Amino acid sequence: MEADIPASETSRQSVARLAFGLGMVALALWTFAEYLPALGWAGVIAIATWPFYKRMRARAGQGGWAQGLPALFAVFIGLVFLAPIIEAGLFLGREAHAATVWLGETRKNGLPVPAGLENLKYVGPYIASWWRDNLADPQNLSTLVRGVNKIAVSERVGMAASRRVIVFLFTILALFFMYRDGDSLVASLRRLGERAFGPRGPEIGERIVHSVHGTVDGLVLVGLGEGLLLTIAYYFLGVPQLLLMGVATAIGCIIPFGAFVMFSLAAVLLIAKGAMFGALFIFAFGLIVLTAADHFVRPYVIGNATQLPFLFVLVGILGGVETFGMLGLFLGPAMMAVLVDLWREASE
Secondary structure, three states: OHHHOOHHHHHHHHHHHHHHHHHHHHHHHHHOHHHHHHHHHHHHHHHHHHHHHHHHHHHHOOOHHHHOHHHHHHHHHHHHHHHHHHHHHHHHHHHHHHHHHHHHHHHHHOOOOOOOHHHOOOOHHHHHHHHHHHOOOHHHHHHHHHOOOHHHHHHHHHHHHHHHHHHHHHHHHHHHHHHHOHHHHHHHHHHHHHHHHOOHHHHHHHHHHHHHHHHHHHHHHHHHHHHHHHHHHHHHHOOOOHHHHHHHHHHHHHOOOHHHHHHHHHHHHHHHHOOHHHHHHHHHHHHHHHHHHHHHHHHHHHHHHHOOOHHHHHHHHHHHHHHHHHHHHHHHHHHHHHHHHHHHHHHO
16 A cells, blocks of 8 residues: 555655644744753753762662652752752841841941042042942932832742742652653663764764763862852851852852852952951952862863863853853753764764
8 A cells, every 4th residue: 555655745744744743843842931941950960960870779779769769869959959048048038137227227327438448559549439429428329229119129039939939849840750761761862863863863962961961060060169168268258148158159150250250249248348358368369269260170171071172161151051041051061062073073
């Protein structure tokens, strides 16, 4: 029967199936667009933790412990991300009343010029003059903050927080299924890659996995190390809001140029306390840590994993962040590694 079907009709059917499949994929992406970042985060976390998960599964054997291991891993990952957020939220709640009282007193009396600010060479007198005109004068300070709609800001923050909670819970749920069905999912993707790209398909998949591993090590682990060093310096220099600043700095060290913003903010807080020497020290120390991490540690870690020059890695990170947000930190270098690999193969 199949031999009697004209070739033109078979070709039309193939084109129709392809068009239908592409249309369904586009419709699915449009329908589930809100949850695609959650699936992306779950994929990145699963790739980064999969070797450790496989070792634990091999030790667990085939008993009931192994059956519950995906759920245990997913819950553990959720607690790792959730615990600092809860602690920071509780800390902010404890400090909210004091901050409200301080803000009221500041609006009533103004914010005095920090001691020693005018003694800074070149820029000190200009900054002190601006501070005196805008922050030390209660009327000008009230004018600066008068336009803030507290109710609207609270509503937006509440809606954004609710959405983040839903996405976070969906990420943990997706991560559970990836742990549970990871082997079959990897086998299916491998077969799909072979059918689409031939023998090069699995190699492309492995390049993506290696790129994600290298980016996680180079960005997250190195960034957390930077954050720890800077937080220790914050502790000894007396930076206000130590816990909040430490967590924010650790997160900022993962993001390109985020570390510079955070230790500069710490220096400004020390200047507001009148600790000019501490501000200069934390700024200089932050520059040293940032230079060592970005010019020596990260290029070595990420470059070895992705086999890319660090300039390409940086372009992938910046482009990924601009397009996909925080998720682009890991997707950008992976896509850049695949593109460079395909370019090398085509040019050779």
